[in-house]
Amino acid sequence: LLAIRVFETLRIVCALLLALLLSPLLLLSLPLLFLWAKAQRRAGRALGYAVLWPGMRRTLRANTEAWISTEAPGECWDQVYASVDRYFELTRGPRGWMMPLFVHVMEWVPLLTLRRPLSYLPLAERRRLIERHYLPGGLLGPLAWSRQIARLGYHSIEQAARSSGYVEFPLRASRTAPRKLRQEEGGRLTRAEEVA
């Protein structure tokens, strides 16, 4: 375990030195990056996303597979992306804008360990990265929050909830919709009434 830690720390040190050497080049490419970001944003809007960029979908999928399961919700990946997009869109407060930024960080942070970007890493390598670096107290510990994004997207789709055995309240056999709701006439529909 100690050898792994030393090895991984050396990788980070080497990556930082490399980044320092390449920093002038990175600075020069900033205008290009800006144009690329603008194009990505436009492309995301064209796909119907409020916040996500097309490239972020690969990151979200890679992240979800690494944290949770390779048993993807089948053809529901689009719903996973839509859920995350909706969450980012609805989240208020000054930290709301940080969440999409965090997805970019998730994608590029493996470079710090001399690995490829997250969505280009094989599954086994992604899991190794998580197990070795995304630990509380570690340098990349805060990246462990990426598991919450994975779960938020994966488990908020209806198919995942249903297949787990969860039954929404109005559909449960053991309980009936509240009497008051059923007796109520007019007004806005509640979920219980819709189901009834």
Place this chain on the structure above:
Amino acid sequence: VTQITRELRTDCVVVGSGAGGAVTAYYAARAGHQVTIIERGRWVRPEDMPPGEMEAFATLYKDGAAQMNSAVTMALLQGSCVGGSTVLANVVCFRLPETVRQAYASFGLELPRSELDASYERVESVLNVHETREELLNPVAFKLERGMRSLGFEPKRFRHAVQDCVGCGECNLGCRYGAKMDASRTWLPMAVERGAEVLTQTEAVQLEVTRGRVTGLICRDLSSGEGLRVVADRYVLSGGAINTPEILLRSRILPQRAGRRMSLNSGAMMVAEYPEPVDAFDGIQMGVYLEHERYTIEQLHNPYLSFCMSQPIWLDRLRDQRPDHYRYLTSCGVLTPTESVGRVFLHPLRKLLPSLFQRAEIKFRLPDTDRRTMVDGYKQLARIYLASGAKHVYAPTHHRVAISSPDEVNMLDEALHDASAIAGLGSAHPQGGAALGDDPRRDVVGPDYRVYGHENLYVMDASIFPTSMGVNPMLTIMAVADYASQFIVGERPPAVIEEGPAFAARQSCAALS
């Protein structure tokens, strides 16, 4: 806020509409004051509650339920809507333990037993607090009761502040059936009926102070981005244990003391798997609990997404083996009062990078004594789970630890050897940060609920508690606000509140129309 475009004049401004703010606002309005309540979130009626868990996280919780401590190791959940955290709480009601009341008195927070009891009576009558009906309990509650009794413990059933509860098991997402007697359904409408106004989607930023007197409150209208100055005779901070110190620090009021001595009721969920489907989601989330001198074991089964997000990630992967695993699982927590070692502070780089560090930072690391207490609680909980028929008990750890017999319970000592080894550690009950006491050199708020050195600035929320109370705090915050109204508003509360449960019942029916 760069430009003030509006100015508002009122008698009393209350910042925050949660448990403390709502009660204070009611009594101020009742005393004939013109009251303005400042609230960052929206007023969400039961029928407008978000349709799903994810939407509820994003719209009702502060920072989309992603508020963490600086080290990103603990989640700190707070509400961000009218009614504050009470809208998202399980509204389980505990009175302040006598030992804690005495400890508070030693700091200078005097809460005379008889007067506090009278306050509890009044608050409980408004909230319709009663022991939960048996048919609302989820199936695991009965198993846990049997397990506790077989080990010689006496389980208790929670008292809830509900009316016509349907047992949907989604209390933490806001009550879409209008059954929860939170602040937005009781004290706030009662205050509004007496003339108070609520400014929603308005964030209190900073107080203006001149020679020991607050002369204005600068707010930001979050829908338009415009600045607003509220001028009042008295100012009451009730934004909770993180927001209140944050406003004090931004206003440079007692910066050496504000934000310090923050404590939590902390814990993480411990999951058990039963050999047969138990459908723990079918009933109220919190049914039974077990009191211990140093901690409380509380049944708390979250709705699907919240459950998945609070369990250890390796447990999530078990789904590959049995897709419907959720039906077999349940969770409980060990609510542990922590030492007052936390701190709310403003980041030194906030002026350089304001959009990055606009919010206050929270520094908290679980002390080792509290970790040991927590581990004792988990060991007890594991024994209870196994006695109740559970096949496996899964430790809240980052790597898989499953306990299948009472002999293996001591594995938890090793598995949870350090605070960083506890997965899913968090709190929904931050306290302290503007502690009340009789020492002006140590405390922020004086025994008259006034901030030291500021004649018209009061604090009434969980931030005044000098230590963690160790039980769910909603009822006690409301009761202390009831008691404190004689200092803040200048009038003693009446023996009986006329609106009481009848008002809540009327609200409950109105919400359904």
